[in-house]
Amino acid sequence: MEKYDLIVLGGGAAGLTVASGASSLGAKVALVEKNEQPGGDCLHVGCIPSKALIEIANTIYSSKNTEQYGMTSSGEVNMKQINSRVHESIAHIQKHDDADRFRDLGIDVYIGSGAFLSKNEIIIDGKERIFGKRIVIATGTRPLIPPIEGLKESGFLTNEMVFDLEELPNRIVFIGGGPTGVELAQAFSRLGSKVTIIERSSSIFKQEDKEIRENVQIELEKEVSFVFNASVTNVHSSHGEKIVTIQKKDKSTEELTTDEIFLATGRTPNSDKLDLDNAGVKQTDSGHISVNNKLQTNIPSIYAIGDVNGTLPFTHIAGMEGKLIVQNAVLGLRRKVDYTNAPWVIYTNPEVFHLGNTEEELQEKKLKYDVFKVSLANVDRFVADHKTEGLVKILTNKRGYILGAHATGKGAGDFMQEVIFAKQYKKKIGDLSQVIHPYPNHAAAVQSTADLYWRKKLFEGSLPKVIKKYIKWFR
């Protein structure tokens, strides 16, 4: 049996980071990936294809709405061509994640499904056994399919199928108003489908700051229909159409007729086929693999990173956790994971940026805070672009240190980057005000928000009186 310093189960963002990092340090590494090619969900059915589709949809949407710029236009949408362009982006990035590229790095890549035989042994496709001193579980998640009557029989789409569609559906019902559902729902609406989102709670993006979430929802409602506080109880098909029955909070029911159903009701971890009991690894009720702050499971030589541990399901977090594992599992350090400065972005139009605590979380924690807010309607570049929808909101403690930063607006995922730097390196909000921003860029929205901090300092409290006295004296 082949023996390794480290076995990595799963070749997504998390697993690939560990495998390449560990191998470059000289560890003998095996990477087990069940799909033909590594890359995981992000590359094949997640971030990359969704962002490629969103970009195409935005371009088509803009070109359909050129009347406001003084030009009329018309055209047909070719879904096959659109998805072929999406696959071009995947193929381009696949080169970096190619199995042979990892073999060239000295890693033994096994294509097959891995499961535990014991805490140190993995069996691949029930045949080949390998031994690992340490093992990293990075097997990710898959779409959660709720037990809705008639759903399977009627057929539905998930993120695993949608990037192979050959025709644009006239109507789509999205079940679930989380990031997956809403990003793709808006993209399909922009391509020309009539889109309805059914969300069982009272709003989209529940993890976001309320003010930001409400702001973005107003914008989305201009393009997409929402039904809140509603669950789908039944689906059936008739004459080539799908009929979705929804039940509202007041128990009333309604039927929606559609051409396609897109399921975006959340994710379930790929832990059920790993035979974790053979290794004694514990899971949570949802099937996620629980870890301590060094990302170890209850078996110290087995780690769980990326979406499968259920902490923060984002590619950049999977990568960050992967780097930490290289230090802990290969170099024997005892580094602790820290999510305090973990940002994320929802790529709707306008985008949603999230960093640190929301205002509601600070209130819940009963912390004292200041809030600085600027509407994009007061930032010259957004005015010039006619893209004034949105705002920047920075929350600080009383000494000016950043506790949270949230934004919605065109390009918020990019123009807020400097706030992540400031928070991570413990700069105060006032420092952001001192950074020179080329006029008229979009990031000036951050500077304008930070300027409010100085305005508050200069015009509130006892400082204005002192300054007045000083100026009198100086004259």
Ligand SMILES: Cc1cc2nc3c(=O)[nH]c(=O)nc-3n(C[C@H](O)[C@H](O)[C@H](O)COP(=O)(O)OP(=O)(O)OC[C@H]3O[C@@H](n4cnc5c(N)ncnc54)[C@H](O)[C@@H]3O)c2cc1C
């Ligand atoms: C539609 C969509 C859009 C998204 N957009 C973004 C975004 O814009 N930004 C962002 O940060 N995140 C985004 N995400 C989330 C992101 O895709 C995940 O956080 C990321 O893929 C997690 O990486 P991972 O390595 O943990 O898991 P995965 O990428 O799921 O990789 C797990 C790998 O393990 C393999 N595997 C599973 N079981 C086994 C087994 N038994 N043996 C061997 N191999 C196995 C799988 O085949 C897979 O390759 C999006 C997700 C979706 C669904």
Ligand SMILES: NC(=O)c1ccc[n+]([C@@H]2O[C@H](COP(=O)([O-])OP(=O)(O)OC[C@H]3O[C@@H](n4cnc5c(N)ncnc54)[C@H](O)[C@@H]3O)[C@@H](O)[C@H]2O)c1
């Ligand atoms: N831009 C990004 O970074 C990005 C994009 C997509 C996904 N993701 C990540 O993937 C994770 C999963 O996102 P997601 O949107 O797939 O799942 P999610 O769990 O975030 O959202 C699922 C939504 O579906 C609703 N829901 C569940 N069952 C329902 C039902 N039966 N009827 C109606 N509504 C129902 C839930 O209330 C929830 O709002 C997220 O946590 C996110 O971090 C990130």
